[in-house]
Amino acid sequence: MTDSLLTVDGLEVEYPGRGFRAQPFRAVKGVSFDIKPGETVGLVGESGSGKTTIGRAILGLAPVSAGTVTFKGEGISHPTKQRRRELTRDIQVVYQDPYSSLNPSLTIGDSLTEPMIVRKTPKREAQARVRELLDMVRLPSDAADRMPREFSGGQRQRVAIARALALDPTLIICDEPVSALDLSTQARVLELFLEIQERTGVAYLFISHDLAVVREMSHRVAVLLHGELVEWGDGDTVTSQPEHPYTQRLLLASPVPDPIAQEQRRADRLRLKQLHADQSLQAGAA
Amino acid sequence: MSTPTTTATPATGIPRRGLLRRLLGHPLGGVSMIVLAVIVVVGVIAPWIAPHDPTETSLSMIFAEPGGEYLLGGDSAGRDIWSRLLIATAFSLAGGLLVMAVASLVGVTAGLVAGYYGGFVDAVGAWFTALTMSLPSIIVLIAARAVIGPSMWWTMAIFGLFISPVYYRVVYTSVRGVRNELYVDAARTSGLGDGRIIGRHVLLAVRAPVILLMSGVIAAGIGMQAGFDFLGLGDPTIPTWGQMLNEGFYNITRSSTLVMWPALALGITTVALTLLGTALRDELEGTSERRRSRKAPAWSLDEEVPAVVDHGGEDGAQPLLEVRDLAVAYQAGDGYSTVVKGGRLTVRRGETHGLIGESGSGKTQTAFSVLGLLPKGGKVMAGSIVFDGQELTGLTDAQMNRLRGTRIAYVPQEPMSNLDPSFTVGHQLTEPLVKAAGLSRTEAKERALALLDRVGIPDPQRAFGSYPHQLSGGMAQRVLIAGAVASHPDLLIADEPTTALDVTVQAEVLDLLRDLQDELGMAILIVTHNFGVVADICDRVSVMQQGVMVETGATGDVFDDPRHPYTRALFEAIPKGAPRVPLAGVTSAGMLGTGTLK
Numbered sequence: 040m041t042d043s044l045l046t047v048d049g050l051e052v053e054y055p056g057r058g059f060r061a062q063p064f065r066a067v068k069g070v071s072f073d074i075k076p077g078e079t080v081g082l083v084g085e086s087g088s089g090k091t092t093i094g095r096a097i098l099g100l101a102p103v104s105a106g107t108v109t110f111k112g113e114g115i116s117h118p119t120k121q122r123r124r125e126l127t128r129d130i131q132v133v134y135q136d137p138y139s140s141l142n143p144s145l146t147i148g149d150s151l152t153e154p155m156i157v158r159k160t161p162k163r164e165a166q167a168r169v170r171e172l173l174d175m176v177r178l179p180s181d182a183a184d185r186m187p188r189e190f191s192g193g194q195r196q197r198v199a200i201a202r203a204l205a206l207d208p209t210l211i212i213c214d215e216p217v218s219a220l221d222l223s224t225q226a227r228v229l230e231l232f233l234e235i236q237e238r239t240g241v242a243y244l245f246i247s248h249d250l251a252v253v254r255e256m257s258h259r260v261a262v263l264l265h266g267e268l269v270e271w272g273d274g275d276t277v278t279s280q281p282e283h284p285y286t287q288r289l290l291l292a293s294p295v296p297d298p299i300a301q302e303q304r305r306a307d308r309l310r311l312k313q314l315h316a317d318q319s320l321q322a323g324a325a
Numbered sequence: 326m327s328t329p330t331t332t333a334t335p336a337t338g339i340p341r342r343g344l345l346r347r348l349l350g351h352p353l354g355g356v357s358m359i360v361l362a363v364i365v366v367v368g369v370i371a372p373w374i375a376p377h378d379p380t381e382t383s384l385s386m387i388f389a390e391p392g393g394e395y396l397l398g399g400d401s402a403g404r405d406i407w408s409r410l411l412i413a414t415a416f417s418l419a420g421g422l423l424v425m426a427v428a429s430l431v432g433v434t435a436g437l438v439a440g441y442y443g444g445f446v447d448a449v450g451a452w453f454t455a456l457t458m459s460l461p462s463i464i465v466l467i468a469a470r471a472v473i474g475p476s477m478w479w480t481m482a483i484f485g486l487f488i489s490p491v492y493y494r495v496v497y498t499s500v501r502g503v504r505n506e507l508y509v510d511a512a513r514t515s516g517l518g519d520g521r522i523i524g525r526h527v528l529l530a531v532r533a534p535v536i537l538l539m540s541g542v543i544a545a546g547i548g549m550q551a552g553f554d555f556l557g558l559g560d561p562t563i564p565t566w567g568q569m570l571n572e573g574f575y576n577i578t579r580s581s582t583l584v585m586w587p588a589l590a591l592g593i594t595t596v597a598l599t600l601l602g603t604a605l606r607d608e609l610e611g612t613s614e615r616r617r618s619r620k621a622p623a624w625s626l627d628e629e630v631p632a633v634v635d636h637g638g639e640d641g642a643q644p645l646l647e648v649r650d651l652a653v654a655y656q657a658g659d660g661y662s663t664v665v666k667g668g669r670l671t672v673r674r675g676e677t678h679g680l681i682g683e684s685g686s687g688k689t690q691t692a693f694s695v696l697g698l699l700p701k702g703g704k705v706m707a708g709s710i711v712f713d714g715q716e717l718t719g720l721t722d723a724q725m726n727r728l729r730g731t732r733i734a735y736v737p738q739e740p741m742s743n744l745d746p747s748f749t750v751g752h753q754l755t756e757p758l759v760k761a762a763g764l765s766r767t768e769a770k771e772r773a774l775a776l777l778d779r780v781g782i783p784d785p786q787r788a789f790g791s792y793p794h795q796l797s798g799g800m801a802q803r804v805l806i807a808g809a810v811a812s813h814p815d816l817l818i819a820d821e822p823t824t825a826l827d828v829t830v831q832a833e834v835l836d837l838l839r840d841l842q843d844e845l846g847m848a849i850l851i852v853t854h855n856f857g858v859v860a861d862i863c864d865r866v867s868v869m870q871q872g873v874m875v876e877t878g879a880t881g882d883v884f885d886d887p888r889h890p891y892t893r894a895l896f897e898a899i900p901k902g903a904p905r906v907p908l909a910g911v912t913s914a915g916m917l918g919t920g921t922l923k
Contacts, residue, residue, distance in 0.1 A: 078908045085827035086798075098514055127516035140507035144529045150508075153525075154515035192684075202511065221683035222854065226898035248828065251900040258908045275904035292832035294857025296899050298880050301860040308832060 042112075043073040044242050045097065045210060049106035050116075052092050066092040068266040069106065072259075074210065079236065079243040081257030081274060083250060083289070089266035090246045094212045097244070098132060099123040110210075124157070131203035135215035137195035141187040147173075147198050148183030154205045172201040175238075176231060193224035200231065210242045217252060229256060250293050254278040262286045287311060344536075347608045354604030357597040364594055368415040375408040379564045388580050397586055400569075401576050409564045410586055416565050417547050417594070420481045424546025425539060427485025432492025433535060437523055439493070440500025450497065454490040462487040466553060475560045477550070484549050488542060495534045503530040533609045540605065544598040551591055566591045624654055624706050630667030634889045636878020643714070645848050646672040646695065646816060651708035653690045653699065653872075661706075665690050665872045668708065670850075672816065672865075677842065677849040679863035679880070681856065683895075687872035692818050692852045696735055697725040713815065730757060734809035738821040740801035744793035750777075750804050751789035758811060776807040780837055799830035803837065810841055820852045835862050856899060860884065868892050 052067040067089040074080045084090040095101035097108055099118050108116040115126060134140040141150050148169050155165040170180045176197040187195055196216060203211050213232070217225040229252065236243065247253050253260055253274075260277040262270040262285065270283040281287050291308035295301045348354035367374075377395070382402045389399035396407040439450040465487065466480055473479050503509060503526065512522050547566075553559050554567025561568070566587040573584030630650075651668030654661040665687040672678045682688040693699050695710055697717065710717040712733065717725070729735070737743040745753060751773060758769035770789075777785035780803040793801060802822065809817055819838070823831035839862055842849055853859060859866050859880060867877040868889065876889040887893045 075908060079905070085829060100510065100513070124516040124518070127514050130514075132511065132514045134507045134511065136507055140511050142506075142508040142526050142529065144532075145525075153512060153517065157516040157518075157521070199511075202515070205515075222856075222895055223683065223898040226900070229900070249900075250828075254904055255900045256905070258905050273907060275907075278904065288829055292829040294832070294835075294855070294861040296856035296860050296884070296896070298860045298884055301857065305832075305861060309836075 042075075043109075044076045044078075044111065045244075046073040046109040047071055047093070047097070047106070048109070050093065050096060050103065050108065051105040052089070052096050052101050053104040054102065063104075065104075066101075066266055067096065070261075070263070070266075070268045071106075072261050072268065072271055074242050074244060076209065077236065077240040077242055078259065079245050079257045081253035081260040082244060082246045082263065083248065083253050083260060084263035085248060085289075087265065088263040090248075090263050091214055092266075093263075094132070094214050094244060094246055097212060098130060099126070127154070128158075128206045129208050130210045130212065131206065131208040132212045132214065133196070133199050133203050133216045135218050137192050137199055137219060138187075140199050141195055143187055146184055146186055147190075150187075150198065151183065151202050151205060154202065158206070168205065172204055175204065175235065176201045191224070193220050193228060196220060196224075196228055197231065200228075200235070204235065204239070204241075207239070208241060210244065212244045212246070214246045215248065216245075218247065218249070225252075232256065250278055250290060262289070284311075284315070344608060348601075348604055351604045351608060353600045354608065357600040357604065360593065360597040361601060364414060364597070365418065367411060368418045371411040371415045375405075375411045377405040377408040379404060379409040379412040380562070381405070388576075391582070398580070398582065400572055400583060401579075406569075406583070406586055409569060410566075410590060413564045413566050413569060413587070414590065416477065416563050417550060417591075420477060420550040420565075421543040421546035423478065423481040424485040424488060424549070425542045427482050428489040428542055429492050429535060429539070431486060432489035433496050433531065435489070436493045436496025437500055437527060437531070440497040441504060441519070441523055441527060447497075450493055454493060457487050457490050460487075462549070463552070466549075467558060470558055475558065477560045477563055477565070480553060480559070481546060481550060484546060488545060491538060491542065492535065495538060496531045499531045499534055500527055503527050537602065537605050537609055540598040540602040544595045544602075547591070547594060547598075551587075624661045624663075626652055626663065626666060626707065628666070630873060631875070633667075633669055633874045634876040634878075634892075636876075636882040636886075636888075638879045638882060642673060644671045645674045645713055646670065646850070647709075647711045648691065648695065649709050649711075651691060651694060651710065652706045653687070653694055653703055654706045655702045655704075663706070663872065664703075665694070667873060668694070668869075669874045669877070670867055671877075672848050672850055674815070674848055675842070675846050676864045677838075677851060677862050679859040679866040680850060680852045680869065681854060681859055681866060681895075682869035683854060685871060686869040688852045688869045689820055690872075691869070692820055692850060695816075695850070696729060696733060696818060697722075698729075698735075730761060730814075731812045732814055733816045733818065734812065734814035736802070736805055736809050736817065736819040736822045738824055740798055740805050740825065741793060743805060744801055746793050748792075749789070750791055750793065750796070754789075754804070754808055754811070757808070762812060772811070773807075776811055777804070780804070780807040780841075781833070782807075797830075798826055799834065802826060802830075802834055806834070806837060806841070810845060810847070813845055814847055817847050817849045818852075819849060821854070822851065823858060824853070824855070831858075832861075838862065856884075856895070868895070 048071045050067055050070045051065060053063045053065050056062045056064060070093060072080060082090045082093060092101050096103050099115065103116040106116065107114055110126070110130065118126060151169045151172055152165045155168065160168070169183050173180050173182055178194060178197055190198065217228050220228060232243065235241065243256070245253060245256050257274040259272065260274045261268055262277060262283065264285045270277055270281055270286045277286065278290065281290055288311065291304055291311060295304055348358060382404055383399070384403055386395060386399035386403040387401060389395050389403070391398040395405045397410070398406055400406055435446070435450050439447040462484060466483060469483050470480065509522060509526055512526055517525070550565060551567035551570060554565045555571045557571055559565060559568060569587035570584060573587065576583055648668055648670035651665055652663060653665035654663040668687065668691045670680070670691065680688045680691065690699065690703065694705050695717065697720065699705070705718050708718070712728070744750070751770065754773040754776065755766070755769035758764045758772055759766060764772065774785045774789060777788050782788045782800060782803055788796065788800065788804070796804065823834050826834060835858065838849060851858070851863065863880045865878065866880050866883050868875050868891065870891045876883060876887065876892045883892065887896055
């Protein structure tokens with residue numbers, strides 16, 4: 040058995056409440072999972088499930104109130120400022136919105152060299168690396184001199200992926216990286232993610248609300264509901280024969296692009312709903 | 326920035342050069358820039374071109390007529406007005422620049438720090454801003470003069486400090502906005518320190534508003550200096566426009582032109598600075614519309630619209646909505662950008678019609694054309710929209726208003742932004758019932774409660790009294806659907822009604838739409854990019870690509886046999902649901918708690 044690259048154990052994230060003596064808001068409640076080197080772990084949940092917060096906690100951008108995050112055997116849940124900056128070499132991120140994740144007034148090349156500035160990479164070397172990165176994400180090399188506004192959403196997301204790859208990280212947190220993209224663009228970007236993983240052996244934490252996308256991308260899948268992990272296991276099993284009622288509901292609620300199969304799925308969903316309603320009615324009567 | 330590897334310089338240089346060129350092209354900007362350039366050059370070379378010493382007095386030249394040895398004549402002390410005016414230009418400009426420098430240095434720095442870190446600096450900044458706003462600056466300047474004496478430089482510096490909140494507030498607001506941008510987060514995860522992030526990302530974002538304020542603050546500084554000197558509080562050894570105004574004002578009965586020259590200089594400079602500010606705002610914020618010619622250019626569709634792949638299967642009955650050869654265009658510069666070409670759509674009574682396409686396909690534009698609600702600048706250029714036998718293109722707003730909300734209803738994509746946050750749900754539901762349908766308040770309330778109950782809101786009474794922010798996204802969408810079906814419309818147009826919702830909520834909203842349709846028999850035109858939604862709810866579907874309708878037919882037919890290459894490509898892009906092969910070495914036993922937790 041391989042050692043885990045990242046282990047999250049009993050993670051809790053609490054945001055201070057707003058106003059005087061307000062209760063703190065617990066966004067993540069005791070979540071545990073791990074990621075092996077070169078693996079993709081899918082994190083599925085609806086809005087408010089805490090999936091993005093978990094990603095931010097791993098990056099050191101969210102207040103961890105309990106539990107541990109271990110990366111390559113080192114606890115990183117409360118890193119010093121200095122240490123957190125060093126960790127960025129290993130852990131990178133691709134955000135959902137390709138429009139606000141690139142500074143509109145910097146050229147693509149500038150955005151890409153940004154991580155290298157900190158490492159004091161010589162200019163010539165940095166430029167060569169930028170060309171290499173653009174090639175890796177299938178963008179023309181003259182893209183470096185152009186501004187983000189000249190690119191479509193899908194192309195910008197490629198730039199964001201290239202930036203994440205700049206320092207050869209071992210883990211990339213992908214926070215809904217294709218949700219803002221059109222269907223055909225989405226397919227190509229997902230392909231790119233897979234291809235890069237094959238080439239570089241990087242591990243992904245793939246955060247998404249879309250069960251179908253997560254299924255295609257992930258080796259293992261974790262399902263979140265209101266900050267709690269409700270199901271965790273092999274990707275195929277979790278996304279096709281889930282055990283937890285919430286995952287079942289989530290699966291049946293995602294419409295399949297096939298009228299006949301969807302009719303079946305809808306009937307299943309309504310039956311499950313009726314079943315739950317009856318159960319809670321009986322529980323109430325008892 | 327000190328790092329040798331930085332390549333930020335061209336990025337900051339390029340847009341600024343572009344701005345200068347654009348400014349010169351702007352009619353106001355060009356003229357004011359030339360005027361200001363002349364004034365600055367005059368100010369700089371004044372000591373060399375001034376024919377006389379501005380403080381040199383000559384008894385014989387007191388109130389001398391213009392045109393003699395003194396070009397513009399002499400003043401009450403027999404000094405050369407022309408020379409004084411030239412030298413005063415230099416001092417006035419320097420004073421204005423000093424105000425700007427102090428104000429921007431203090432205001433921008435404090436704004437950056439307070440906006441980025443918040444906390445203590447933020448509190449101090451807010452307090453100082455409030456203080457300077459409530460104190461009249463002229464009083465403070467007079468008090469300061471009493472302490473430090475008549476020094477123009479000190480006076481201007483203090484005034485700069487007093488006007489710095491102008492910068493502070495603008496910078497503070499921009500920084501607050503930028504701080505939450507993803508690219509700042511991305512920079513942080515790239516390992517950049519706070520100093521670098523501020524220098525690289527935040528400063529760039531505040532650049533435009535800071536430049537925008539510049540000319541106004543200089544003008545304010547020059548104005549304040551003139552006022553201060555006019556009151557006789559300035560440094561008497563330095564010739565300034567204010568002093569000359571003061572001098573001219575006292576002697577206005579003896580020589581009326583004395584007051585004119587400094588007034589002209591002051592006026593021209595201030596007006597040029599103000600106009601430059603306006604031009605800057607036009608160019609930086611893109612509010613300029615001068616390129617749009619007043620007369621609308623001619624529109625024509627210069628390309629052949631390919632025929633739509635039609636799977637047929639329509640009965641001969643009169644459709645409820647029939648869109649034929651629709652073209653929608655937006656005026657762009659001297660031409661048009663045509664976003665819908667040859668839009669075709671047939672919706673029959675009681676059917677659900679899906680309009681599917683990617684962003685930029687024109688699906689929303691087509692739906693908005695039917696509603697008569699195209700965004701500003703958009704126009705239906707050609708084609709016909711026939712709703713229940715009535716032609717909709719060419720109807721006046723008033724005629725469209727009678728149709729909208731009664732016979733044609735609309736459910737938007739973003740439920741939250743389509744409810745007014747300052748009114749209760751009940752108010753927003755009953756208002757149209759009272760105004761349009763003519764119900765009494767009590768009837769309307771009863772009706773609204775029944776509707777809320779019908780759309781599956783658990784506690785209608787409570788929802789009726791709540792404000793939009795107290796509802797979840799799914800609940801808000803139910804409220805909007807309730808409002809839309811209140812008048813029993815014949816056609817409901819839903820623009821991506823579930824895109825902003827979670828999948829479990831989406832399923833429920835689709836169920837609701839289906840049930841309401843069965844009950845009310847209305848037709849639904851649903852705009853979406855999700856094939857799953859189409860498969861779930863639509864009887865018929867039309868596929869759009871870049872403004873052109875490419876394929877239409879019964880949902881089953883199109884899904885079974887997509888004929889147009891674009892439709893096929895779309896179907897291929899759908900995640901197939903093929904799972905990944907588990908990673909070697911990662912077995913279920915090796916996992917941290919397999920299966921269901923808890």
